[in-house]
Amino acid sequence: MNEQTIKPYVIGLDLGGTNSVFGIVDSRGEIKATTSIKTQGYDGVNGYVEASVEALQLIIDQVGGIDKIKGMGIGAPNGNFYNGTIEFAPNLSWGRDGVVPLAKMFSDRLGIPVALTNDANAAAIGEMTYGVARGMKNFIVITLGTGVGSGIVINGQLVYGSDGFAGELGHTVIRKDGRQCGCGRKGCLETYCSATGVARTAVQFLKESQEESLLRTIPVENITSLDVSIAAEKGDMLAKRVYEYTGEILGEACADFAAFSSPEAFIFFGGLTKAGDLLMDPLKRSFDEHVLRIFKGKSKFLVSGLDGSSAAVLGASAIGWEI
Amino acid sequence: MNEQTIKPYVIGLDLGGTNSVFGIVDSRGEIKATTSIKTQGYDGVNGYVEASVEALQLIIDQVGGIDKIKGMGIGAPNGNFYNGTIEFAPNLSWGRDGVVPLAKMFSDRLGIPVALTNDANAAAIGEMTYGVARGMKNFIVITLGTGVGSGIVINGQLVYGSDGFAGELGHTVIRKDGRQCGCGRKGCLETYCSATGVARTAVQFLKESQEESLLRTIPVENITSLDVSIAAEKGDMLAKRVYEYTGEILGEACADFAAFSSPEAFIFFGGLTKAGDLLMDPLKRSFDEHVLRIFKGKSKFLVSGLDGSSAAVLGASAIGWEI
Numbered sequence: 001m002n003e004q005t006i007k008p009y010v011i012g013l014d015l016g017g018t019n020s021v022f023g024i025v026d027s028r029g030e031i032k033a034t035t036s037i038k039t040q041g042y043d044g045v046n047g048y049v050e051a052s053v054e055a056l057q058l059i060i061d062q063v064g065g066i067d068k069i070k071g072m073g074i075g076a077p078n079g080n081f082y083n084g085t086i087e088f089a090p091n092l093s094w095g096r097d098g099v100v101p102l103a104k105m106f107s108d109r110l111g112i113p114v115a116l117t118n119d120a121n122a123a124a125i126g127e128m129t130y131g132v133a134r135g136m137k138n139f140i141v142i143t144l145g146t147g148v149g150s151g152i153v154i155n156g157q158l159v160y161g162s163d164g165f166a167g168e169l170g171h172t173v174i175r176k177d178g179r180q181c182g183c184g185r186k187g188c189l190e191t192y193c194s195a196t197g198v199a200r201t202a203v204q205f206l207k208e209s210q211e212e213s214l215l216r217t218i219p220v221e222n223i224t225s226l227d228v229s230i231a232a233e234k235g236d237m238l239a240k241r242v243y244e245y246t247g248e249i250l251g252e253a254c255a256d257f258a259a260f261s262s263p264e265a266f267i268f269f270g271g272l273t274k275a276g277d278l279l280m281d282p283l284k285r286s287f288d289e290h291v292l293r294i295f296k297g298k299s300k301f302l303v304s305g306l307d308g309s310s311a312a313v314l315g316a317s318a319i320g321w322e323i
Numbered sequence: 324m325n326e327q328t329i330k331p332y333v334i335g336l337d338l339g340g341t342n343s344v345f346g347i348v349d350s351r352g353e354i355k356a357t358t359s360i361k362t363q364g365y366d367g368v369n370g371y372v373e374a375s376v377e378a379l380q381l382i383i384d385q386v387g388g389i390d391k392i393k394g395m396g397i398g399a400p401n402g403n404f405y406n407g408t409i410e411f412a413p414n415l416s417w418g419r420d421g422v423v424p425l426a427k428m429f430s431d432r433l434g435i436p437v438a439l440t441n442d443a444n445a446a447a448i449g450e451m452t453y454g455v456a457r458g459m460k461n462f463i464v465i466t467l468g469t470g471v472g473s474g475i476v477i478n479g480q481l482v483y484g485s486d487g488f489a490g491e492l493g494h495t496v497i498r499k500d501g502r503q504c505g506c507g508r509k510g511c512l513e514t515y516c517s518a519t520g521v522a523r524t525a526v527q528f529l530k531e532s533q534e535e536s537l538l539r540t541i542p543v544e545n546i547t548s549l550d551v552s553i554a555a556e557k558g559d560m561l562a563k564r565v566y567e568y569t570g571e572i573l574g575e576a577c578a579d580f581a582a583f584s585s586p587e588a589f590i591f592f593g594g595l596t597k598a599g600d601l602l603m604d605p606l607k608r609s610f611d612e613h614v615l616r617i618f619k620g621k622s623k624f625l626v627s628g629l630d631g632s633s634a635a636v637l638g639a640s641a642i643g644w645e646i
Contacts, residue, residue: 165617166584167583260583260584
């Protein structure tokens, strides 16, 4: 390898439970080439890495070969930055029962440095590198998807904690003895403020009243956060109240997070942010109502500036610059 | 001033609502000289600084003069590290209604650099410099006094946040719509787990039952956390339950804090820690019961290793080394 070669690109891998999306990204956050494979259905993790490298080879060639690539960043569930491992990830058939050294496996096959962290941390680094958090030293990214994740930046550094797993704000308890959470505990923020949480709230509101609602035309087990958002935009009062309730609880949680790290901004990322002001207005109102006086008005509330369809890949790629 | 002079000491000032205690400290945390004055009753903050400098001069002379002093650290309520100011401190007659540039005032009078932060942050730096947190990069100090304060260290740095006021964990809400807090909100951790909170719990338990208790000999308005601790040590069941309840709630709170920064240790500091295992046993049990599985067993629970009577001065002095 020529030491003088300029390496203008990084690879990002957004590793989800269903799909693995790869992108080759330049320093301004432009995706130069992209490909994807299924995440599961291989002969273990070795099969997954082989399939990945095969798919990657095509897009690496498109940008001029591996010598043009500085490194690779992976955003993955239960990713441990310190060890480059995926640890006991319940939704991955090949990562469920142990510790998978995925960063090393890719690094060995590709001959470039590879770093790995969880998807919310990747989103935070993505915002700092290419997005609305450029220039910020203290902010919190909260991902509102199927679950609620978070990436916390303090003094310009991502917070990994003593073990690499810090920043699980979706699993702080916002309602003592509240809704049952997938983690085995009760009342986690995630049970209220994820896409799933929004659907649960809608079903609860429909059961608690006889109020007319567009949502009554949908079997309750099929209601999604998108249905609620569409109904709310059509003026459905019950659906609007679902988002108010969600924003209210999220604002309470952010008030507690402010007492921890007093961030310059909270940045929201993921599917639920499509609800826009339906969510953001009650969220800001609730924050101001619940936060300790000295923090009032100090934090901005922003929605991710990264292109939704590629944000996760961009986020993952961003950690490729840091190694 | 001779540039070649070795400066082996720092000054620490523990600025409390009643007393201001000064100490001159060496790099091993040994207090070489100490003095104190009343904090209030002067002609404004100028009078306070004059009285301080007068008292300080005597102990500065004892250690060989100001040339031996590297800097000064102040631990003060509502202290802002970034600005070196005390801002709207409700318990200080000369600091209640505005922003007092106390670090600059001392620096101008003494001719040495002066840094200032709140008392809990000072305690955290004290533990890192001289105490049980030596060598730790990620830990949280929780001060259990009249109120509940905190100092958070992440990646070896104190967390000041975007405004200098981060780390107000005593004002995270642990019981929605719970006890009225002095901050104007309800259910703050401080209303349950401070010395005042312990007394409130004792009064509540006494009112809720007819159970016999040594505490019934004390008028309820006079009961202190020390009374509760003495009664508990004598085997009083109600008093023991007060500490169990306190530890239980503190453990829940620490479980949420672990989800934020996954610290290597929680370090407890202040009067309430004198209760020892009465508090620490239920605290650890509650933490293990409430924390997210991936953090279980990862955090140590320690009591401050700094000498109680001088810990606050040592903590304050420690920030004198950092400037």
